[in-house]
Amino acid sequence: MTVLDANGLDFRALGERVRAAEGDVEITNCCGQRFIGAGMSAKSIEIGGIPGNALGAYLDGAEITVRGNAQDAVGDTMNGGRIVIHGSVGDAVGYAMRGGSIFVRGNAGYRAGIHMKEYKDKVPLMVIGGCTGSFLGEYQAGGVIVVLGLGANGRRIVGNFSCTGMHGGKLFLRGDGRDVLFPAQVTARPAEEDDLAELRKYVGEYCELFGADAEEILASPFTVVTPDSKNPYKRMYVSN
Amino acid sequence: MSAVDFIFPEFEVVRNSDRCIACRVCERQCSNKVHSYNEERGAMLSDETKCVNCQRCVSLCPTRALKIVKSDCAFRENANWQPDTIKQVYRQASSGGVLLSAMGNPKPQPVYWDRILINASQVTNPSIDPLREPMETRVFLGKKPSRAERGPDGKLKTELSPQIDLSMPVMFSAMSYGSISYNAHASLARAAEALGICYNTGEGGLHEDFYRYGKNTIVQVASGRFGVHKDYLEAGAAIEIKMGQGAKPGIGGHLPGTKIVGDVSRTRMIPEGSDAISPAPHHDIYSIEDLRQLVYSLKEATAYKKPVIVKVAAVHNIAAIASGIARSGADIIAIDGYRGGTGAAPTLIRENVGIPIELALAAVDQRLRDEGIRGNVSLVVGGSIRSAADVVKAIALGADACYVATAALLALGCHLCRTCNTGNCNWGIATQRPELVKRLNPDIGSERLINLMTAWRHEIMELMGGMGINSIEALKGNRMMLRGVGLNEKELGILGISHAGE
The missing domain is CATH 3.20.20.70 (Aldolase class I)
Incomplete structure (x- = not known):
């Protein structure tokens, strides 16, 4: 394992060192350097401190662990691998991700999981332990988003306008979801046995990473949101 | 479809029966299914409502029997309400849809390229x-790079950012x-x-x-x-x-x-x-x-x-x-x-x-x-x-x-x-x-x-x-080589060129 002290390095200098390092990397004293791990495959990167925006953009199989918080655009257009955040993340986490998984112990900001998509066996997964801001899963075209709302203390666990334009994939919300206003083109229903079996895998992995009690989490009801149509705008146009 | 939704076909398929040999090429070539063969009459028929005037049948007709022309069936002339606009209203009234088109803007808006003329050398400097x-x-x-830079050894730095060649x-x-x-x-x-x-x-x-x-x-x-x-x-x-x-x-x-x-x-x-x-x-x-x-x-x-x-x-x-x-x-x-x-x-x-x-x-x-x-x-x-x-x-x-x-x-x-x-x-x-x-x-x-x-x-x-x-x-940015014709001061000013004759 190569240990890189990020102190005093700008993103480009740090990026060059991460790319040049053979094998796994530990970054210490990280303080806002962007683009760490961009496009990387087959490497494990452990980060102490707070990485900057676009952590793990286009990630292609590498594993990134952040011991604290991360900022905006974590896992942008990620293709494979895993990002584990032991704190909270900023806006637009997992934008357009199409593979791999992102686990966030705490909360996520606005626009989490926008335009996630899937293709055949490439189904991305994002699990948020806490709450999310508005526009969660907007334009979602595939993949799975799970919001556990741990520590919400009775507050609504997602912001406004969740699932606007959703036309694929699946969203799990812990709770009965009655306090969430969903758009007309999706269906929100209580999780059934099949759903819970699927969910158990995701929650299990979350608990393994962060040490929570899976049974306690799963004891709560869950809401599943899926789109009614994969062609939401079919009837919107007239050929001229 | 109510009568008010009817839009007369925009094009007419004109088939010269003296030339048509009913080979049915047009029928096979048209994905819009405009052409069909009538066994009884031994003749080709056309459904013009489906024609988009792509000229495929015209181009492949072996006897040049086909042409597509603009229909002269027209609404009463109106400079304000052009036929396209009227038809758009009908389409939307029947469907409630957003009008969808393809390819570039066909409207007669100004094409500045056609108002710009290129210079040529005469007498005082040779053309090539x-x-x-x-x-x-x-x-x-x-x-x-905005300026040439030299390294400590006095040599020019020649490393450039990546370029498309x-x-x-x-x-x-x-x-x-x-x-x-x-x-x-x-x-x-x-x-x-x-x-x-x-x-x-x-x-x-x-x-x-x-x-x-x-x-x-x-x-x-x-x-x-x-x-x-x-x-x-x-x-x-x-x-x-x-x-x-x-x-x-x-x-x-x-x-x-x-x-x-x-x-x-x-x-x-x-x-x-x-x-x-x-x-x-x-x-x-x-x-x-x-x-x-x-x-x-x-x-x-x-x-x-x-x-x-x-x-x-x-x-x-x-x-x-x-x-x-x-x-x-x-x-x-x-x-x-x-x-x-x-x-x-x-x-x-x-x-x-x-x-x-x-x-x-x-x-x-x-x-x-x-x-x-x-x-x-x-x-x-x-x-x-x-x-x-x-x-x-x-x-x-x-x-x-x-x-x-x-x-x-x-x-x-x-x-x-x-x-x-x-x-x-x-x-x-x-x-x-x-x-x-x-x-x-x-x-x-x-x-x-x-x-x-x-x-x-x-x-x-x-x-x-x-x-x-x-x-x-x-040539790049050499606006002295251009002159405008029929453009106003403002247009010439934005384009940064003189008027022809200046």
Whole structure:
């Protein structure tokens, strides 16, 4: 394992060192350097401190662990691998991700999981332990988003306008979801046995990473949101 | 359908019965099912309501028995309520739908290229004959150093940021696999390689068969991020971030699920039959700083080996926008004017949003020069570049290169019927139906593109030679070589050119 002290390095200098390092990397004293791990495959990167925006953009199989918080655009257009955040993340986490998984112990900001998509066996997964801001899963075209709302203390666990334009994939919300206003083109229903079996895998992995009690989490009801149509705008146009 | 919804067919199929031999070629060739054979009468019939005037049957009729003419059945004349407008109201009243069109804006708005004339040498400075003298049409796109720098040993630093190397200042602009066919992409890729220029994947990903044309490929990253992954980013000569498109500024793209079949689905990496929706904005870009973040995330992911292009539509504040982009770390700005083509766009946006590329280009080039940052970026312009003369005028107005798409499609057989959105293209271009796609032979298609660009290159050299200029570099931004005709003071001022006679 190569240990890189990020102190005093700008993103480009740090990026060059991460790319040049053979094998796994530990970054210490990280303080806002962007683009760490961009496009990387087959490497494990452990980060102490707070990485900057676009952590793990286009990630292609590498594993990134952040011991604290991360900022905006974590896992942008990620293709494979895993990002584990032991704190909270900023806006637009997992934008357009199409593979791999992102686990966030705490909360996520606005626009989490926008335009996630899937293709055949490439189904991305994002699990948020806490709450999310508005526009969660907007334009979602595939993949799975799970919001556990741990520590919400009775507050609504997602912001406004969740699932606007959703036309694929699946969203799990812990709770009965009655306090969430969903758009007309999706269906929100209580999780059934099949759903819970699927969910158990995701929650299990979350608990393994962060040490929570899976049974306690799963004891709560869950809401599943899926789109009614994969062609939401079919009837919107007239050929001229 | 109520009587008020009836719209008289726009075209008439005129069949010369003296010539028609009822060979039924027209019937087999028409995907819109206009032609049919009547056994009883032993004659061909036409259903004109389905005709889009793509000229496929006309072109293939062996006896020249067919022609398509505009119907003279007309509403009562009205200068204010034109027939198209009336029909649009009927269509919307019956469907409640947003009007959808394809290809570039057909409205008679000003084409400034046609109001700009090119200079030539007479007597006092010699013109150059490109057949006899060396003439440079090669261009490099990317950041240019603002001054020469020397290392500690006194030697010139010659390391440049990554550049796109083109044999002539023209590239094929973005058209996605999905909006156009496999054979259309194959034709463009092969021609780009043979010509030493680039074609552009558009936002539909890159089919695995075309990775081998990588050094002649520009890969696009748009708001939907379709088909974007590490190998894709590394495959091309450059990466283009699509912020906007001239035909539909301010809105996203939407390839209907019916076109997401087979290879298109695999290349876009989304399931068959699912709509491919590119949102109007990039949801992570709200500012120039955010754009800078996307630019640098792409550079980090590709180890700074690829120039990054930012493509925007020409809109009102384009000069200020371009100034921002030039400071974002982008290497090249592509600007798409409002006459640019599209596979599908809401009619009203195509016809009412954006500004002409000529004015946008002149304004941007001037602004970047005024701010001393012109060398930060190369400028590529598109949005209806129709000929080598348009290319020469664009270069003289300040462009480094031009993007060409409609002209390339015409070379492949497009007859501008403007119904790409239906997916029934009889010429095998804007369709995914296998029986139609195979009508476009990539061997012939690429050859025709090579012919077209070879001819343009020669014309560019002749026009430059006439001015006594022997390289694109010496023509670039050389507005003294242009004069306007019939333009007002304001237009001349924005274009930065004098009036003819001045």
